[in-house]
Amino acid sequence: MEKSPDLEHPIKAYGYAARDTSGTLSPLTFSRRTTRDKDVRFRVLYCGICHTDIHFVKDELGMSSYPFIPGHEIVGVVTEVGREVEKIKIGDKVGVGFLVGSCNLCEMCANENEQYCAKLVMTSGSPNFDGTYTYGGYSDHMVCEEHFVLRWPDNLPLDSGAPLLCAGITSYAPLKKFGLDKPGMKVGVVGLGGVGHVAVKMAKAFGLEVTVFSTSPAKKQEALEVLKADNFINSRDEEQMQVVMDTLDGVIDTVSVNHAITPLLNVLKPNGKLIVVGLPEKSFEVSAAPLVSGGKIVAGSMIGGLKDTQEMLDFAAKHGVTADIEIIPIDYVNTAMDRILKSDVRYRFVIDVANSLSASLSS
Incomplete structure (x- = not known):
């Protein structure tokens, strides 16, 4: 009987995986491929938990395969490189994001927009070119083609x-x-x-005047005093929204719950741009009036290509931009995901993989 590609992979690996749509994660022994000529293998040190991980472990987007090991905010230290690897060496600190593969032939890849390649390979639960499915960073190590591995700036915390x-x-x-x-x-x-x-930190690093829109008035002090935003607007307060009508050059909408966007169009100047990066469950209803009368734009954006991502890391290191995090052991991931759904984190969970995975598996 022919073996599946997963079983043919000879390198044993360990991680935390969901087995079904319940989204509950538990330890899993699996396998990764040997290091190919253009591959980089690294030990995972830390991995962030993204809300998208929750969508995928519960198959809320209808595209998950099980077992599913999440994790696409991965940093670690290189342990092995293929003979054709040019820019990375053993001992380097590196990162891997949402992508681990693309066709390298299409227009999107040629223009360094690999995230829009029709054949992109996601870091978790995506069919790879060898017939296997990818496993993400809630695991002890990763192997990835050099093109999709980011160099980690020396002065950027892991x-x-x-x-x-x-x-x-x-x-x-x-x-x-x-x-x-x-x-x-x-x-x-x-x-x-x-x-x-x-996004607030990035915008301030660019020298922008930043206005935070939130439905939670309790976040005003955090926004203004901690994150150093210039203004705070309770988006449910019509009077406050009226004050900022026609004043902004652009808006980055990060919200992934259902909400109206016409009020956000109204705060834009003529030719202003509303950029959607969140993934609400329901489709937006957009009024044509503010679009046509103000020449305004509604656009979407998904992560970035590898060149942009490396540029972003270098920019963050230069300007001291990091996330506000709570570090957790890997056996806390199910509780952490429940807390994310309750907005009970300021603002990102990061798994201390290297110091907790082996202990979790042996307990």
């Missing part, structure tokens, strides 16, 4: 820097791509969660 591989590039890329990165520009950030709080 733990609080890990979430930048998703939250950081998700906020950095649209600011750059849509020209919302010029000092003095006025930008709004909708939602003050895992992505939103990093």
Whole structure:
């Protein structure tokens, strides 16, 4: 009987996996491929928990395969490199984000927008070119083609820097791509969660005037005094929303729960841009009036290509941008995911994989 590609992989690995749509994670022994000529193998030190991980472990997007090992905010130290690897050596600190493969042939890949490649390979639960499925960073080690491995800046912390591989590039890329990165520009950030709080920091590092929009008035002090936003608006308060009508050059909408976006269009100047990076369950209803009368744009953005992601890490290191995190052992992941759903984290959980995975498996 022919073996599956997963069983043919000879390198034993350990991680935490969901087995079904309950989303409950537990220890799993699995296998990874040998190090190919262009591959980098590294020991996982830290891995952030993203809300997208929860979508996938519960198959809420209808595209998960089980067992599913999440994790796409991964940092570690290199233990082996293939003979054709050019820029990375053993002992280097590296990161891997949402992507571990693409076709390298299409227009998107040629333009360094690998995240939009029709054949992209996601870090977790995605069919790879050899017929196996990928396993993410809630595991002891990773192996990945060099092109998708990021060099880690020396002065960027590994733990609080890990979430930048998703939250950081998700906020950095649209600011750059849509020209919302010029000092003095006025930008709004909708939602003050895992992505939103990093978006505020990135925008301030660009020298922007930042207005936070939130439905939680209790976050005002945090936004203004801790994250150093310039303004805070309770988006449920019509009077406060009226004050900022027609004043902003752009808005980054990070919210993944259902909400109206026409009020956000109304705060934009003519030719302003509303960039959606969250994934609400329901489709938006958009009023044509503010779009047509103000020449406004509604666009979407998904992470960034490898060039942009490396640029973002270097920018973050230069300007001291990191995520606000709570470090946890890996056997706490199920509780952490429950807390994320209750918005009970400021603002990102990061798993101390290296110091907790082996202990968890032996207990």
